[in-house]
Amino acid sequence: MHLSPVIKNMRTNYRDVKRYIVHKLNHDKYKYILKIKTEKCSVSQLKSMGVSVPEGADTFTMVHIGKRDDSKYSKRITTFFNNNQICARYIDSGDEFITKVYNQKTYNRGVNNLFHRVVKTFIYKNNAAPEYSELEHLEIIRNNLNGSVKYKMHRDKNTFKDSIIKASLKEHDNFLNSKLAKRDIDLDIRIGNDGIPHIESKSVSDGINLSEQDEFLPYRFIFDTSKKRLAFTHYFIKKYHLEDLGIKIKEEHMSDNDIGSFDEFEKTITYDKDACETITLAAHEVRHAYQYAQIGRLGKGYTPYCRQCRKKFGNITNPDELAQAYKFLIAGENYPASGSGKLYSENYLEKDANHAELLAMREYSKGAKALASQIGRYI
Numbered sequence: 001m002h003l004s005p006v007i008k009n010m011r012t013n014y015r016d017v018k019r020y021i022v023h024k025l026n027h028d029k030y031k032y033i034l035k036i037k038t039e040k041c042s043v044s045q046l047k048s049m050g051v052s053v054p055e056g057a058d059t060f061t062m063v064h065i066g067k068r069d070d071s072k073y074s075k076r077i078t079t080f081f082n083n084n085q086i087c088a089r090y091i092d093s094g095d096e097f098i099t100k101v102y103n104q105k106t107y108n109r110g111v112n113n114l115f116h117r118v119v120k121t122f123i124y125k126n127n128a129a130p131e132y133s134e135l136e137h138l139e140i141i142r143n144n145l146n147g148s149v150k151y152k153m154h155r156d157k158n159t160f161k162d163s164i165i166k167a168s169l170k171e172h173d174n175f176l177n178s179k180l181a182k183r184d185i186d187l188d189i190r191i192g193n194d195g196i197p198h199i200e201s202k203s204v205s206d207g208i209n210l211s212e213q214d215e216f217l218p219y220r221f222i223f224d225t226s227k228k229r230l231a232f233t234h235y236f237i238k239k240y241h242l243e244d245l246g247i248k249i250k251e252e253h254m255s256d257n258d259i260g261s262f263d264e265f266e267k268t269i270t271y272d273k274d275a276c277e278t279i280t281l282a283a284h285e286v287r288h289a290y291q292y293a294q295i296g297r298l299g300k301g302y303t304p305y306c307r308q309c310r311k312k313f314g315n316i317t318n319p320d321e322l323a324q325a326y327k328f329l330i331a332g333e334n335y336p337a338s339g340s341g342k343l344y345s346e347n348y349l350e351k352d353a354n355h356a357e358l359l360a361m362r363e364y365s366k367g368a369k370a371l372a373s374q375i376g377r378y379i
């Protein structure tokens with residue numbers, strides 16, 4: 001099987017590909033000189049210099065780039081590896097001191113015996129411009145029979161300003177030589193006072209039909225994980241009519257296995273800062289808030305939140321709801337202290353919250369399929 005050199009590089013060494021793409025976009029590349037390039041070194045060297053090292057990284061390389069006609073120009077690119085896989089990259093640009101971090105995820109998906117598909121996803125974060133975030137999906141599809149290769153690129157951007165999110169999604173059929181996007185979507189999404197996103201204006205290329213029936217549509221174009229999860233949290237809070245109860249939502253580094261929690265004493269939903277789950281996690285934790293609201297309506301809860309819910313919603317009149325609320329109550333009494341093991345996974349509060357997750361995911365995937373058939377599969 002014959003593969004083009006670019007693809008060979010792509011499969012073996014990501015850095016070469018990135019360099020290639022950068023050069024393509026950057027026509028005055030000859031102005032730049034390579035000052036230093038290190039071999040792969042252990043991160044312990046950096047740690048002793050006081051440089052913060054991303055979690056999981058074991059080795060790094062560093063490249064220092066200067067400009068021929070500008071002695072002050074300096075760009076230092078530090079690439080971190082975990083088990084020889086790139087896990088993060090820092091770019092420091094001289095005075096501006098812009099640090100971009102990207103995380104890479106690679107999916108190897110043999111679609112079937114005919115095609116082999118690899119998707120590399122890069123998440124760019126710019127510490128100097130937190131209002132901006134960018135996602136890049138590079139997709140390489142190889143036909144196993146004749147060796148032909150197709151490239152695709154999705155470049156998704158969000159700019160956040162006050163309550164408006166500008167979202168742009170561009171799909172390039174061939175990211176190696178095409179500047180023009182084959183398809184693109186530009187949206188202005190407004191986050192309402194209730195935290196729910198709405199599409200305010202849109203511009204889409206011909207042939208794309210954004211379904212008005214898809215209630216999750218605006219959520220699909222929020223690419224920042226935290227913001228997306230927050231929007232979903234408000235969505236579920238509204239779904240269960242819990243919006244006036246003063247439920248707080250926060251993010252922090254949670255301990256080991258925890259990625260989310262609902263605390264009925266504090267009336268707080270907490271998410272782990274690094275959790276990549278969005279809709280499922282929001283559906284799960286808000287469902288816990290709903291469960292305790294129902295327990296409160298039985299007149300059995302002892303937290304201010306439970307009493308507040310009883311006052312707001314009154315007693316439960318529907319017999320099925322009532323029966324379920326008693327199951328919540330019993331499960332709440334037997335809720336284990338540890339968030340693992342059988343007692344935890346078999347607890348009805350958990351089973352019910354997991355079911356809510358599943359339903360949410362099913363709903364979300366419906367619209368995703370319809371959109372993916374038009375503009376790719378990353379929505």
Ligand SMILES: [Zn+2]
Nearest residue numbers: 284288350353
């Ligand atoms: Zn749970």
